[in-house]
Amino acid sequence: MLFGAILLLSWLVLLIRYPSKALPVSLAALIGLGLVTTWVLWQESRENRHLAHLQLRISYDEQRCPPPQPLALTLTNGSPAALTELRWQIAAYRPGDNVNLAERLYESPRYNGPGNLLPGATWQDCLPLPTLRSGYRASTLEFRAERLHGTFSR
Structure with a gap:
């Protein structure tokens, strides 16, 4: 200064x-x-x-994903450039509510996308749950990706 x-x-x-x-x-x-x-x-x-063209769907699916990682993620790159890096945070909401029930703690999981996703390609993965406020069951919540940060190839 x-x-x-x-x-x-x-x-x-x-x-x-x-x-x-x-x-x-x-x-x-x-x-x-x-x-x-x-x-x-x-x-x-x-x-x-380019980030606006990404389709990121997150759902709680214990049948498709193992218990330690019950969130099913489907990412589709609808942009004309290849996705080289993607980071985001997951928010949890009760249906029809706008209060985020996921706590932002230092030890919360970090979410990263695939290393290289070509235009039009789809990537699926299973993710761990974020730390939720006490008293809420993950199966009754909606999950959304927020604060997306990504880089695309030229």
Whole structure:
């Protein structure tokens, strides 16, 4: 914080004292910063567009999945790019309710997707339950994937 304040103060002093030399350098730095910001925002919107095309369905299914991992996951990549990495958190809700019953603890399971999922491909897996608040049975809840973070190939 102190370093940034000193840097800003020095830049203002140079701009006031030597405007003919500091102004072109400042404009070039501002244009460069604007280009980098534009590129980062474009990349982020591209990733969000691709994430919007993913179909992720999670259901409690003890018959298809073993007891330690009773959540059945089906992921379909509907985007035009290959999915290279995917991370998410699972939320649990009572039907018709909007209160998340999954606790966010440090020891909660981490959910990661397949290493490489081509466009149009489907991936199925069984997942462990998140830590639920006491008094709720997993078989009576709806599960949703939230806070998706993913990367796609170019």
